[in-house]
Structure formats: structure tokens, C-alpha cells
Amino acid sequence: MAFGFNYRGTGAVFTIDRPEKRNAVNGEVMDGLSAAVEEAAGNNSLRYFAVTGAGGAAFCSGGDLSEFHRLKTAEEAAPMLEKMADILLRMSRLPVPVIALINGHAVGGGCEIATACDYRLVHETARCGYIQGTLAITTGWGGASHLLAKAGSEAIALRMLTESRVHPAGELIKSGWATEGFADEPDVALDRFVAPLERIHPSVIRAYKAAALRKREAAGLEEMIRAEVAECARLWEAEAHHEAVGLFLNKKK
Numbered sequence: 477m478a479f480g481f482n483y484r485g486t487g488a489v490f491t492i493d494r495p496e497k498r499n500a501v502n503g504e505v506m507d508g509l510s511a512a513v514e515e516a517a518g519n520n521s522l523r524y525f526a527v528t529g530a531g532g533a534a535f536c537s538g539g540d541l542s543e544f545h546r547l548k549t550a551e552e553a554a555p556m557l558e559k560m561a562d563i564l565l566r567m568s569r570l571p572v573p574v575i576a577l578i579n580g581h582a583v584g585g586g587c588e589i590a591t592a593c594d595y596r597l598v599h600e601t602a603r604c605g606y607i608q609g610t611l612a613i614t615t616g617w618g619g620a621s622h623l624l625a626k627a628g629s630e631a632i633a634l635r636m637l638t639e640s641r642v643h644p645a646g647e648l649i650k651s652g653w654a655t656e657g658f659a660d661e662p663d664v665a666l667d668r669f670v671a672p673l674e675r676i677h678p679s680v681i682r683a684y685k686a687a688a689l690r691k692r693e694a695a696g697l698e699e700m701i702r703a704e705v706a707e708c709a710r711l712w713e714a715e716a717h718h719e720a721v722g723l724f725l726n727k728k729k
């Protein structure tokens with residue numbers, strides 16, 4: 477199985493479980509996350525939803541380039557991009573805090589998954605970034621829209637997107653992208669983070685989450701995501717993108 481979904485204390489944890497591919501997202505992971513989000517949305521006693529990656533190396537390396545490389549045109553790429561963007565939008569709209577437990581590198585679509593979460597806890601060795609620009613595409617799962625809709629500084633957000641590089645944990649904490657860092661085991665960091673939330677009545681937590689969602693919706697998040705997906709699909713079919721992906725896939729041959 478390419479993923480795990482487990483209840484942990486008062487919360488639920490979705491784990492991408494493909495460490496040999498640095499937890500790249502394939503169709504099975506997408507369907508698993510979609511089902512987990514649906515189940516979590518219907519669970520009225522849930523107090524948080526977390527996403528993480530198996531192994532110590534990566535949180536998620538984005539879309540599985542070997543699987544998605546077969547999508548050549550904008551028309552072929554768009555349904556895949558739309559599907560994941562919809563899953564991440566639904567995840568972000570869960571009525572409880574959504575936490576990215578970033579145990580290792582989060583790049584490309586992996587950084588987008590983290591961005592769709594309310595909080596990002598980053599291991600001290602993790603590096604994160606919207607590296608899609610190095611593949612001659614933009615973010616295509618809604619990550620830029622989530623980032624711009626909730627970022628304190630538009631300039632910092634825009635710079636992260638356009639520079640398309642990875643950032644060390646210290647930089648991510650300083651810029652406010654990461655909520656906090658951790659040096660111990662991810663489970664321990666998660667328990668420490670949720671402990672203060674668990675002392676507050678769940679209806680209060682849900683009310684504040686609803687307030688955050690109202691702010692994002694007022695910014696036109698869903699419409700922004702639709703435009704972002706279309707733009708990525710348009711760039712996807714260019715030769716520059718297919719060449720860059722080919723270089724990555726052939727780097728060890």
C-alpha cells in the first residue's frame with residue numbers, strides 16, 4: 477500500500493508510504509488521501525488531521541514524475557492537476573486544524589500539500605520549496621493560491637514561488653512559512669503541538685478554523701486555484717517541461 481491512514485489519540489494521520497520514491501504522489505496516494513479527507517470530514521469527534529511521509533528522507537517529492545511523464549498535452553495533464561487540487565482544497569476545508577508534519581524534504585507538489593495545511597511543523601534537516609519552475613511549470617495543485625491567500629507577506633510568497641529553490645528549515649521558520657521546527661521524532665513533535673489545542677473545547681477550535689476559512693474564501697481561493705491549474709496545464713505541454721523531466725528521470729542512467 478502506498479499510504480497509511482491511522483487514528484492517533486484525538487486526531488488522524490495520513491502517511492504517504494513510498495520512501496523509495498521519496499514519497500512521490502501517484503494515483504494510489506491521491507485516491508487514498510481523497511478517501512481519508514472524506515472520512516475525516518464526516519468524523520465529528522476528530523480534533524486534528526495531519527499529513528506526513530514515511531522514512532526520514534522525505535515528506536513528499538511531489539508528483540510521481542515517472543507516472544505523470546506520460547501526460548503530454550495540456551488536455552492530458554489538466555484532469556490529474558484538477559483532481560489533486562480538488563483533494564487539497566477539500567483537505568484545507570476540513571473543520572479541524574490540518575497539520576503538515578514535515579519529516580524530510582517537501583518539494584514541488586510536496587510543498588503544495590504542506591501549503592494547503594493550516595500548520596507546517598518542519599524537521600531541522602528538512603528542505604522545502606516550490607521547485608516547479610526548474611521543470612518549466614508553475615505549481616499545479618493549488619499551492620500558489622493557498623500560499624498567496626494566507627501569506628502574511630505577498631513579497632515573501634512571490635519570491636519563494638519565482639525563485640523555485642529549496643529552503644532550509646531555519647529560513648522557513650524565519651520567514652513564517654513554517655509554524656515551528658523540531659529536532660526530535662515527528663510523533664513527539666506532533667503530540668507536543670496538539671497538546672495545547674486539546675485543552676480547548678473542540679467547538680472553539682472548529683469556530684476559529686471556520687473564521688480562517690472565511691478569510692481564504694473571501695480572497696477567492698477556489699477561483700484562484702482554478703486559474704493556477706489551467707496555467708500549469710498550459711505550460712505542461714511545452715517541450716521545455718518534458719525535457720526537464722526527462723533529465724531528472726535519466727540522471728542516474
Ligand SMILES: CC[C@@H](C(=O)O)C(=O)SCCNC(=O)CCNC(=O)[C@H](O)C(C)(C)COP(=O)(O)OP(=O)(O)OC[C@H]1O[C@@H](n2cnc3c(N)ncnc32)[C@H](O)[C@@H]1OP(=O)(O)O
Pocket residue numbers: 496497498500533534536537538539540541542543544581583584585586588607608611614615616617708724725728
Ligand atoms: C506533477 C505535479 C507537480 C506539481 O503540480 O507540483 C509536481 O510535483 S512536479 C514534481 C516536482 N518534484 C521534483 O522534481 C522532485 C524531484 N526529486 C528530488 O529533487 C529528489 O528526489 C529529492 C526529493 C530532493 C530527494 O533527493 P535524494 O534523497 O537524493 O533522492 P533521489 O533523488 O536519489 O531519489 C530517490 C529515488 O526516488 C525517485 N524520485 C524522487 N522524486 C521523485 C518524483 N517526484 N517522481 C518520481 N520518482 C522520484 C528518484 O528517481 C530515485 O529513484 P531511483 O533512481 O529508482 O532510486
